[in-house]
Amino acid sequence: MFEKALKGNTNYWIWLAILGVFMAIGGMCYVYQYNTGLGTTGMGRDISWGVYISQFTFLVGVAAGGVMLVLPYYIHNFKAFGRITILGEFLAIAALIMCLMFIIADLGQPIRALNVLLYPTPHSMLFWDMIVLNGYLFLNIICGWVILTAERKGVKPPKWVYIFVYISIPFAISIHTVTAMLYCGLPGRHFWLSAIIAPRFLASAFAAGPALIVFVALILKRVANFDAGKEALNKMVTIILYAAIINVFFVGLEFFVGYYSNIPGHMHTLEYLFFGLEHHGHVYNKLVPFMWAFVILCIAGITLLAIPYTRKENEFTLGLGCLMLFISLWLDKGIGFVLGGFVPNPLHEIVEYSPSLNEIMITIGVWCTGFFILTILYKIAVGVEHEIEH
Amino acid sequence: MIYNSGKIYTGLAIFVLFITFPIWYNHFDASGADQLKKELQKPTVSKECVAPAAEMKASHMKLLNQWRDEVLRDGDREFNVPVEGKMYQKSLQKTCMKCHTSKKKFCDVCHEYASVTPYCWDCHLAPVE
Amino acid sequence: MDKNRRNFLKVAGISTLAGLGAPAIVDRVISGKAGADVFASGGNGGHHEAEAPTHNEPAHKEEKSGTRYGLVIDTRKFHANPELGEKCVHACNQMHNIPQFPEGSKNEIKWIWLTNYENAFPEHSQQFRDKYTEDNKVLVTCNHCENPPCVRACPTKATYKSKDGITMMDFHRCIGCRFCMAACPYGARSFNWLEPKTVLPNPTNPDYPRRMRGVVEKCNFCSDRLVLGEQPACVAATGNSGAMIFGNLNDPNSEIRKVLKENFTIQRKPSLGTNPSVFYIV
Numbered sequence A: 001m002f003e004k005a006l007k008g009n010t011n012y013w014i015w016l017a018i019l020g021v022f023m024a025i026g027g028m029c030y031v032y033q034y035n036t037g038l039g040t041t042g043m044g045r046d047i048s049w050g051v052y053i054s055q056f057t058f059l060v061g062v063a064a065g066g067v068m069l070v071l072p073y074y075i076h077n078f079k080a081f082g083r084i085t086i087l088g089e090f091l092a093i094a095a096l097i098m099c100l101m102f103i104i105a106d107l108g109q110p111i112r113a114l115n116v117l118l119y120p121t122p123h124s125m126l127f128w129d130m131i132v133l134n135g136y137l138f139l140n141i142i143c144g145w146v147i148l149t150a151e152r153k154g155v156k157p158p159k160w161v162y163i164f165v166y167i168s169i170p171f172a173i174s175i176h177t178v179t180a181m182l183y184c185g186l187p188g189r190h191f192w193l194s195a196i197i198a199p200r201f202l203a204s205a206f207a208a209g210p211a212l213i214v215f216v217a218l219i220l221k222r223v224a225n226f227d228a229g230k231e232a233l234n235k236m237v238t239i240i241l242y243a244a245i246i247n248v249f250f251v252g253l254e255f256f257v258g259y260y261s262n263i264p265g266h267m268h269t270l271e272y273l274f275f276g277l278e279h280h281g282h283v284y285n286k287l288v289p290f291m292w293a294f295v296i297l298c299i300a301g302i303t304l305l306a307i308p309y310t311r312k313e314n315e316f317t318l319g320l321g322c323l324m325l326f327i328s329l330w331l332d333k334g335i336g337f338v339l340g341g342f343v344p345n346p347l348h349e350i351v352e353y354s355p356s357l358n359e360i361m362i363t364i365g366v367w368c369t370g371f372f373i374l375t376i377l378y379k380i381a382v383g384v385e386h387e388i389e390h
Numbered sequence B: 001m002i003y004n005s006g007k008i009y010t011g012l013a014i015f016v017l018f019i020t021f022p023i024w025y026n027h028f029d030a031s032g033a034d035q036l037k038k039e040l041q042k043p044t045v046s047k048e049c050v051a052p053a054a055e056m057k058a059s060h061m062k063l064l065n066q067w068r069d070e071v072l073r074d075g076d077r078e079f080n081v082p083v084e085g086k087m088y089q090k091s092l093q094k095t096c097m098k099c100h101t102s103k104k105k106f107c108d109v110c111h112e113y114a115s116v117t118p119y120c121w122d123c124h125l126a127p128v129e
Numbered sequence C: 001m002d003k004n005r006r007n008f009l010k011v012a013g014i015s016t017l018a019g020l021g022a023p024a025i026v027d028r029v030i031s032g033k034a035g036a037d038v039f040a041s042g043g044n045g046g047h048h049e050a051e052a053p054t055h056n057e058p059a060h061k062e063e064k065s066g067t068r069y070g071l072v073i074d075t076r077k078f079h080a081n082p083e084l085g086e087k088c089v090h091a092c093n094q095m096h097n098i099p100q101f102p103e104g105s106k107n108e109i110k111w112i113w114l115t116n117y118e119n120a121f122p123e124h125s126q127q128f129r130d131k132y133t134e135d136n137k138v139l140v141t142c143n144h145c146e147n148p149p150c151v152r153a154c155p156t157k158a159t160y161k162s163k164d165g166i167t168m169m170d171f172h173r174c175i176g177c178r179f180c181m182a183a184c185p186y187g188a189r190s191f192n193w194l195e196p197k198t199v200l201p202n203p204t205n206p207d208y209p210r211r212m213r214g215v216v217e218k219c220n221f222c223s224d225r226l227v228l229g230e231q232p233a234c235v236a237a238t239g240n241s242g243a244m245i246f247g248n249l250n251d252p253n254s255e256i257r258k259v260l261k262e263n264f265t266i267q268r269k270p271s272l273g274t275n276p277s278v279f280y281i282v
Helices: A002-006 A010-036 A051-065 A067-075 A079-083 A085-106 A125-153 A159-184 A197-223 A230-261 A264-274 A288-306 A308-313 A315-340 A357-389 B005-019 B021-025 B032-037 B053-072 B092-099 B103-114 C003-031 C075-080 C082-095 C131-135 C149-153 C179-183 C233-237 C255-262
Strands: A277-279 A282-284 B081-083 B086-088 C069-074 C112-116 C137-141 C159-161 C167-169 C244-248 C278-281
Touching (some): A010 A357, A051 A067, A051 A159, A051 A197, A051 A357, A067 A085, A067 A159, A067 A197, A067 A230, A085 A197, A085 A357, A125 A159, A125 A357, A159 A197, A197 A230, A197 A315, A197 A357, A230 A288, A230 A308, A230 A315, A264 A277, A264 A288, A264 A315, A288 A308, A288 A315, A308 A315, B005 B021, B081 B092, C069 C075, C069 C255, C075 C082, C075 C278, C082 C112, C082 C137, C082 C233, C149 C159, C149 C179, C233 C244
Parallel strands (some): C069 C278
Antiparallel strands (some): A277 A282, C069 C244, C112 C137, C159 C167
């Protein structure tokens, strides 16, 4: 079916070329980082995880979001999702490949990455993360490919693939739960030491993933003549809306626990993120604009998706709402959550972080690689859909 | 009649160049073997090594890995490696390199010929030459 | 695809997988336990994770067997002799070829260092402190916890507890994921963001290796010196002042146990249940 990706109009090739340029730049920047060391990034002794791991954390959520299409269709027989589960599965593949690339980019000794397999360590959450991430990638490749092939041939998918489909559902929940467990089991980081981290991750994942799918589905309608269907899109928006509201509720709970108990551990990081922390005469507030952007975009996105007119009648506002929500959740998880956990550091000193240019270009390179893969996969899916329609 | 003969012949030419890269890149000179004929530096302290020379040649890497695990994981830093009656610790830097004092004239000679780059000396210090 | 070709590919693929996997499986089965393989995960030194004693457990626990190294730092003696702390830091840096990046820079590597009282013990009250505590500079380092979160976090067992209670690093296995740095509640770990050779072209101690870039490092209680009967470098640097006492916490007759019995000591962040092996007389 790959031949479907080899024929496209000019816009398709221009889009891939632009992505390719950024991928190449990112690649060159990575070579520089590989040869010099991670000192080329903005990370340091006190902020030992930066943009790479924060993107990884966010993208695991996006990958998990695909389950919100699979679950209603395969378990609850919601037929309207039939044409678009493939979009969720292919998004999961692209997102997971991005996750793995970010992890490799972040490792100090990437060629030793196989040590995680050679010396299995069940008490380490990173070990389980490696297992469930790769497992889910494998599951999505199998399910997506086999079912799409079956659709193309006009036959029902073979019975055995449904086992993998059903397994992929708890796997989707597990990838983001395990990723959350990386953070919420560390005794030294009070901002992360909360039982609500895993539910929060899942809520924002189930909003962000489908939001991206809706946005891309609207684009596909314009450029690829692929209509996901109004019923499917409406249902997805409902799911996105509930998930986003639950996420806001959870964030609110975090604020309550921190500020009402007044215990510094829970409070200080929230204060740093949203209001800035004053310490020895210096005010640390680099992330404050990002966090308020998260709040504003989140509220705006939820509003646009909640109002019937902007949700149902106007595709522009629907797409805009989804995009705003996606970006706001990226700010929340990708910037606020991971980077905030390191402030203040375990000795209650404050060190701020800004990514270096090299780091940013590698990050953009990986994102573009993900979108490259997503474009190719969606081209194949759309190509097959068009083929069977005729 | 070969279709697309232009592309095929170009592709073939590039492939042949690529596959014979090691030969023409080294100027058709396979004289790396001459290096081995040079004298390997003789050990400076003892006449014998931890194990017979042939065994060391074949598996010194395995031995070093074993030593590493025994020292680090089992905590065995005792002086229990006999060489010509004296007892040594299991250590590349403190035992092996005290006798094979020249990394360039001993270790590198074979490693360069075999084109391996062990990362031991990224950390373990070789004696100053 | 042609059916015969498809079948051929299926058979070929499975045979390849079997061919690749069979020797490894046979090898393991024949050699019995997996440890027989030289490249196995390395000895059974492993890490021992003792149960974390809660605050409520009474003091009359049974004495543990085996060694558990610990350290008592008498901050009074360091306060009396302000240069002593720097001597300890310097001794450690010299002994272990620690590359000296500018202090406070993001690439800094420090195994033991002096910090303010409020940074060493942030969970203690900082209100209305006496002058002594305000000026007090405290030596902080890895606490070699009995229940270390870093060991729990490491995905490759590159950091582990040795048989004598030291939280060790295996630089050969570390993949540089820095999960242990996120897990450590004491900020004791440093990462080699750059090649150490760039800042330290000539090692300060030819008898001790360096580290490569891309691995995490921290205090290891000078485990290589202990077998020679020597004290850790920092303890040795304090000479006869008794500012640092190092010994076996599991030996009820050791000097360190005597000091602990006779002096009131505190630990860093005891409420986290990590059970540190470093005690402070403040």
